Every structure is written in structure tokens, then in C-alpha cells.
Amino acid sequence: MNTTxxxxxxxxxxxxxxxxxxxxxxxxxxxxxxxxxxxxNSIIIPTDAKQDSLSDDTSHGTxxxxxxxxxxxxxxxxxxxxxxxxxxxxxxxxxxxxAYVQQLETSRLKLIHLEQELDRARQQGFYEGxxxxxxxxxxxxxxxxxIVAFEMEYGHWVEEQNRQISELRTVLQGQVSDVELRLxxxxxxxxxxQLFRMKSxxxxxxxxxxxxxxxxxxxxxxxxxxxxFRPSELLKVLLPHFDPLMDQQVLDVCNLRQSCxxxxxxxxxxxEKLQHTLADSVAAGNLGEGSYIPQITCAMERLxxxxxxxxxxxxxxxxxxxxxxxxLTTRQAARGLLALGEYFQRLxxxxxxxxxxxxxxx
Amino acid sequence: xxxxxxxxxxxxxxxxxxxSCCLSYAVQVLFQDLGVHPVHEIDKDPDCREIEKAxxxxxCSTPVPAIFVGGKLVGSTNEVMSMHLSGxxxxxxxxxxxxxx
Numbered sequence: 001m002n003t004t005x006x007x008x009x010x011x012x013x014x015x016x017x018x019x020x021x022x023x024x025x026x027x028x029x030x031x032x033x034x035x036x037x038x039x040x041n042s043i044i045i046p047t048d049a050k051q052d053s054l055s056d057d058t059s060h061g062t063x064x065x066x067x068x069x070x071x072x073x074x075x076x077x078x079x080x081x082x083x084x085x086x087x088x089x090x091x092x093x094x095x096x097x098x099a100y101v102q103q104l105e106t107s108r109l110k111l112i113h114l115e116q117e118l119d120r121a122r123q124q125g126f127y128e129g130x131x132x133x134x135x136x137x138x139x140x141x142x143x144x145x146x147i148v149a150f151e152m153e154y155g156h157w158v159e160e161q162n163r164q165i166s167e168l169r170t171v172l173q174g175q176v177s178d179v180e181l182r183l184x185x186x187x188x189x190x191x192x193x194q195l196f197r198m199k200s201x202x203x204x205x206x207x208x209x210x211x212x213x214x215x216x217x218x219x220x221x222x223x224x225x226x227x228x229f230r231p232s233e234l235l236k237v238l239l240p241h242f243d244p245l246m247d248q249q250v251l252d253v254c255n256l257r258q259s260c261x262x263x264x265x266x267x268x269x270x271x272e273k274l275q276h277t278l279a280d281s282v283a284a285g286n287l288g289e290g291s292y293i294p295q296i297t298c299a300m301e302r303l304x305x306x307x308x309x310x311x312x313x314x315x316x317x318x319x320x321x322x323x324x325x326x327x328l329t330t331r332q333a334a335r336g337l338l339a340l341g342e343y344f345q346r347l348x349x350x351x352x353x354x355x356x357x358x359x360x361x362x
Numbered sequence: 363x364x365x366x367x368x369x370x371x372x373x374x375x376x377x378x379x380x381x382s383c384c385l386s387y388a389v390q391v392l393f394q395d396l397g398v399h400p401v402h403e404i405d406k407d408p409d410c411r412e413i414e415k416a417x418x419x420x421x422c423s424t425p426v427p428a429i430f431v432g433g434k435l436v437g438s439t440n441e442v443m444s445m446h447l448s449g450x451x452x453x454x455x456x457x458x459x460x461x462x463x
Contacts, residue, residue, distance in 0.1 A: 252449075259446045262395050270388025277384065305384055308424075308439075312385060315440055319447045326448075 112352045113162070116217060119355070120155060146205035153198055154215050157191070158348075164188055165341035168334060182330045188337045192321055196314040199227065203310045207303065210310055217351030220344065226271060226313035231260050231320040234340065238324065241339040242332050252327045260320055267316065271309055278302050374458030375400040378413065378428040385439050386427035392442070396452060397459040431455060 168184055203210045213221040223229065235257050245253065281299040285292070325333055375398045379386030393400060414425040422428050422438055429436045431454055436442060445451040 255449050256447065259449065259451075262392060263443050263446055266388045266392035266395065269391045270384045273387050274384040277382070302382075308385055312388070312439055312443070316443060316447070319444050323447050 109349075112349050115352045115356065116158075116348055117155065119217070119352075120151060120215075143206050147202065147209055150198060150202040150205075151215055154195075157195055157198070161191060161341060162345065164191060165338060165345065168338040168341070172334060172338060178330050181334050185325070185330055185333045185337060188341070189321060189325060193318060196318055199314055200311055203227070203307050207306045207310060211306065217348045218354065219347040219351040223347070225264075226267070227310045228313060228317055229344075230264065231316045232257070232264050234317070234320060235260060235324070237343050238336045238339055241335050242328060245332075249327055256320070256323050256327065260316070263316055267309070267312055274302070274305055274309065374398075374432060375455055376430040378417065378430070379426045383426050389427045389429065389439055389442055392446065393455070396455055398455050400458075431458070 164184070164187065168188070171181070171184065199210055209215070210227045213224045213227065216224070220229075223233065225233075235253075239253070242249075242253070278299055281302055282295055284295050284298070324336060328336060375393065377386060377389055377393065377400050379390065417425040417428050420428075420435055422435075424438060427438060429438070429442050436445070436454075442451065445454070
């Protein structure tokens with residue numbers, strides 16, 4: 001082996017040539033072990049050293065080129081060239097690695113999305129399964145088909161959402177005009193408003209379905225407030241992404257946070273009252289007698305109010321988004337919408353990861 | 363109807379509501395938070411039906427809750443919430459805030 005030539009390397013030059021030599025040795029081993037066939041891997045080799053090793057192997061002679069001491073004093077240009085080529089090869093290798101990692105991450109995201117779709121399809125299957133036993137489970141045909149339609153529409157909504165988020169991310173990384181950005185921001189806002197409309201229609205069909213959040217992933221459901229995200233939570237998530245804020249904006253955001261919290265608390269208390277009233281209706285009269293039609297009828301009437309609560313909660317979400325849009329500049333709003341979109345993406349990814357983890361055999 | 367308007371002009375802020383209406387209760391809670399304590403529950407009022415009809419005629423999709431400030435109909439829950447988030451509710455009710463001494 002040629003490693004003996006390291007003895008001839010003067011100490012002060014050792015560190016420069018050490019890596020080169022080791023890499024060349026590794027390559028030679030690789031070459032020999034693979035039956036003389038060069039198998040490319042991430043080992044970095046200066047190209048002219050490769051030629052040298054080849055000739056060295058066949059001739060078994062003293063490798064002149066590896067006599068470092070001799071070559072540095074006699075051929076400074078060659079070593080400089082070798083170093084440059086080494087750097088270039090290292091750079092290319094880093095780029096290749098980066099591309100590979102990016103590929104991996106994209107595939108992983110795709111996998112997560114596919115798993116979510118699968119979960120949703122399973123849930124749909126559950127709902128459609130119920131349709132078969134309409135009498136047994138008490139779901140009306142119209143209810144099921146309305147909800148199935150909502151689920152499908154929601155699936156498309158999420159796809160479009162992901163597309164918009166990617167677009168925002170890409171655009172914000174480069175140079176983008178305010179005009180183009182405003183268009184993207186307006187589209188993103190309209191997209192959220194569309195969801196509220198969809199939910200309103202679905203709530204009229206089956207308010208319990210919307211309230212239970214069955215159309216969302218498990219982590220999203222955990223944070224739910226009356227059929228959706230908490231407006232105050234939204235502001236909390238977005239706030240750090242707006243810096244720097246102008247003085248007037250700081251004041252406006254402060255006021256919005258306070259009024260949002262107050263509105264949310266008021267609606268929450270109304271909701272609690274509804275729950276109490278509903279529970280009282282169901283439990284009214286004498287429990288245990290086996291006839292409870294009046295109680296059910298009364299409770300049914302009260303349940304109608306639940307729809308208006310879901311609407312009101314969505315109205316708060318709508319207005320909070322609207323006010324943020326008013327307070328912020330286009331650029332700030334774009335960053336905020338990107339942050340919000342990714343926040344929900346992460347919650348969905350969390351749900352998938354958690355579900356996968358549980359399925360692993362212990 | 364005039365009764366309600368009159369009451370509003372006198373007391374400043376009136377929420378026409380029903381004891382069974384939980385959204386009305388939510389609006390009440392909000393106003394209380396702002397230091398205003400209005401309410402008129404019409405289901406206990408003999409003119410309940412009349413008032414409901416009059417409110418519907420005024421354009422309210424649901425008769426209750428209907429919020430009046432200074433004699434004028436502000437709207438229902440939606441309007442009140444929008445106004446509060448946009449910051450225009452507090453200045454509107456400021457003259458009627460209870461002074462908690």
C-alpha cells in the first residue's frame with residue numbers, strides 16, 4: 001500500500017494532505033475489493049490522483065506522485081490543482097446529499113398526506129357503513145350523503161390549502177411584488193371563508209358531526225373549540241411572525257387580542273349554558289319510568305340552538321381573520337397566512353405520526 | 363315595539379332576549395364584561411309576540427337577541443361580535459358604562 005509514503009510528509013504539510021491520502025487509500029481498497037471495478041460512492045477523490053493510483057497498482061512501482069515532500073517542492077501547481085479539484089468534488093457531493101435529503105423529506109410528506117387520506121377514507125367508510133343500517137343506527141340517508149359530500153369537499157379543500165401554502169412559501173423566499181402577494185393573500189382568505197360556508201351547510205345537516213370534529217385529524221380535534229380552531233389561539237400562533245410591527249399596529253393587535261378573548265369567553269359561557277339546559281331537558285321528569293318522549297322533544301328543540309353556536313364560532317373565526325387582514329400590511333399578512341397554514345399542517349402531521357406510532361408492534 | 367325603543371333611549375343599551383336563548387346570554391356576558399348591564403327578557407313580557415314580529419319586520423333574521431343602543435337597533439349577535447372585534451363597540455357603549463365606584 002502507498003500509505004508508507006506518509007512518513008515522508010513534512011509535519012507542517014501533514015494536515016493538508018492527510019485527508020487526500022486517506023481518501024485515495026480508501027478508493028484503492030474499494031477498487032481492489034471490487035475486483036478492479038471502480039464503484040462510485042461518496043468518497044471524494046481528486047481526479048488526477050485516481051489516474052495515478054491506477055498506474056501505480058498495475059506497475060507496483062514506487063508512486064512518485066504520492067511522495068508529498070517531493071511533489072510540493074517540485075510541482076506546487078499540481079498540488080494546488082488537486083486541492084481545488086478536491087474542494088469541487090466535496091462541494092458536488094454536498095449538493096448531491098442535499099438533493100437526496102430534500103427528496104426524502106418530500107416523500108415523507110407525501111406519505112403523511114396519503115395516510116391522512118386513508119384515515120379519511122376509513123372514516124367515510126364508517127359513515128357509509130352506517131347508511132346500510134339506517135334503522136339500527138338512526139342515520140337518515142340524506143344525513144349520510146350530505147356528510148359524505150362534505151368530507152369529500154373537505155378533502156379537496158385541504159389539497160388546495162397545501163398547494164396555496166407551498167406557493168406562499170416559495171414566493172416569500174424570493175422577490176415578489178406587493179400586487180402578486182395581495183392576490184395570494186386574498187385567495188387564502190377566500191379559501192378560509194369557503195370552509196366556513198361548507199361547515200355551516202354541514203352543521204345544518206348534522207351539527208353533532210361538526211361539533212365532534214370527525215372530519216379533522218386527531219391532534220386538530222384535541223384543540224377544537226365549538227367546531228374549529230380558537231380565534232385567540234390563532235392570534236397567539238401568528239403574533240411572533242409579524243415583527244416588526246409599527247406602533248399603531250401593536251396597539252391594534254393588542255386591542256384585537258383583548259376583544260377576541262372577550263367575545264370567545266362570552267360565546268363559551270353561552271355554550272356552557274346550552275349544555276346545562278340540554279342536560280336538564282334530557283334528565284327532566286322521572287328517570288327510570290321508561291317513557292321519555294316529551295324530554296326528547298324538548299331536547300331536540302334546544303339542539304337547534306347548537307347550530308347557531310357553531311355559526312357564531314365560525315363568525316368569530318371569520319372576523320378575527322378579517323381584522324388581522326385589516327391591521328397588517330400585505331407582506332405581513334402573507335407571512336401570517338403561511339405560518340397559520342403550516343401550523344395546521346404540522347398538527348395533521350402530528351396526528352399521522354401518532355397514529356403510526358401506535359400501530360407499531362410492541 | 364315603541365316600548366323597547368323607549369326603554370333603549372332611557373337605559374341606553376337594551377338586549378331583547380329570551381331566558382331560554384343561550385346566544386342572548388352570550389351577548390349579555392359580553393356586555394357585562396364591558397361594564398354594561400342591560401337586558402329585557404321578552405318571554406316574560408305580555409307583548410312578547412308583538413315585539414318579535416316588530417323585530418322581524420325591522421330585518422332581524424332571528425328576533426332574539428336584538429341589541430339596541432341609544433334607541434337604535436344595532437343588530438343581532440353577529441353584528442355585535444363584528445363590532446367588538448373591529449373595536450367600534452366599546453366607544454358606542456362608553457356613555458352607558460356603569461360606574462363601578
